[in-house]
Amino acid sequence: MKYWLMKSEPDVFSIQDLALKGKEAWDGVRNYQARNYMRDEMREGDLALFYHSNAKPSGVAGIGRIAGPSRPDPSAFEPKSPYYDPASRPEAPRWWLVDVEFVECFERVVSLSEMKATPELSRMIILRPGNRLSITPVSAGEFNCILALAHTK
DNA sequence: GCCAACGTTGGC
DNA sequence: GCCAACGTTGGC
Numbered sequence: 397m398k399y400w401l402m403k404s405e406p407d408v409f410s411i412q413d414l415a416l417k418g419k420e421a422w423d424g425v426r427n428y429q430a431r432n433y434m435r436d437e438m439r440e441g442d443l444a445l446f447y448h449s450n451a452k453p454s455g456v457a458g459i460g461r462i463a464g465p466s467r468p469d470p471s472a473f474e475p476k477s478p479y480y481d482p483a484s485r486p487e488a489p490r491w492w493l494v495d496v497e498f499v500e501c502f503e504r505v506v507s508l509s510e511m512k513a514t515p516e517l518s519r520m521i522i523l524r525p526g527n528r529l530s531i532t533p534v535s536a537g538e539f540n541c542i543l544a545l546a547h548t549k
Numbered sequence: 550g551c552c553a554a555c556g557t558t559g560g561c
Numbered sequence: 562g563c564c565a566a567c568g569t570t571g572g573c
Binding site: 403405449450454508528530 | 569570571572
């Protein structure tokens with residue numbers, strides 16, 4: 397099983413929204429590296445840190461689980477969608493997604509500043525200067541460290 | 550709102 | 562294939 401970090405702006409879609417809906421298609425990702433992680437490497441049962449970006453504070457707000465195999469992102473085929481991409485065709489999809497199901501909403505957000513201050517997390521991709529990738533792999537140690545931080549204090 | 554970092558686009 | 566221009570991301 398692998399571990400991931402997936403960013404979302406809570407004004408658009410938050411861990412609380414996921415808790416209410418139970419499951420959500422992670423659509424609209426239009427970055428090739430992030431797409432490749434979803435399309436090629438994610439498996440049902442993988443766990444993901446749900447990261448709130450552009451938030452107060454930004455940080456990890458909960459946990460989700462990959463709910464099934466990757467599949468073409470239907471929003472790319474929909475002309476009315478803000479994620480429409482005419483270069484993605486049903487017979488040759490360019491963009492893919494996974495479905496994410498709710499696991500846990502932390503009682504407190506593990507903030508970005510707290511993550512930066514935690515030596516065990518210093519190698520996380522999201523903490524590297526200039527990194528903007530919305531989906532990144534995390535190690536089991538990093539995942540468990542975040543979980544431990546969320547469950548203490 | 551600012552701006553640095555980064556990815557994409559398109560002219561050549 | 563290069564690279565300047567442009568758009569986006571996301572912390573602050």
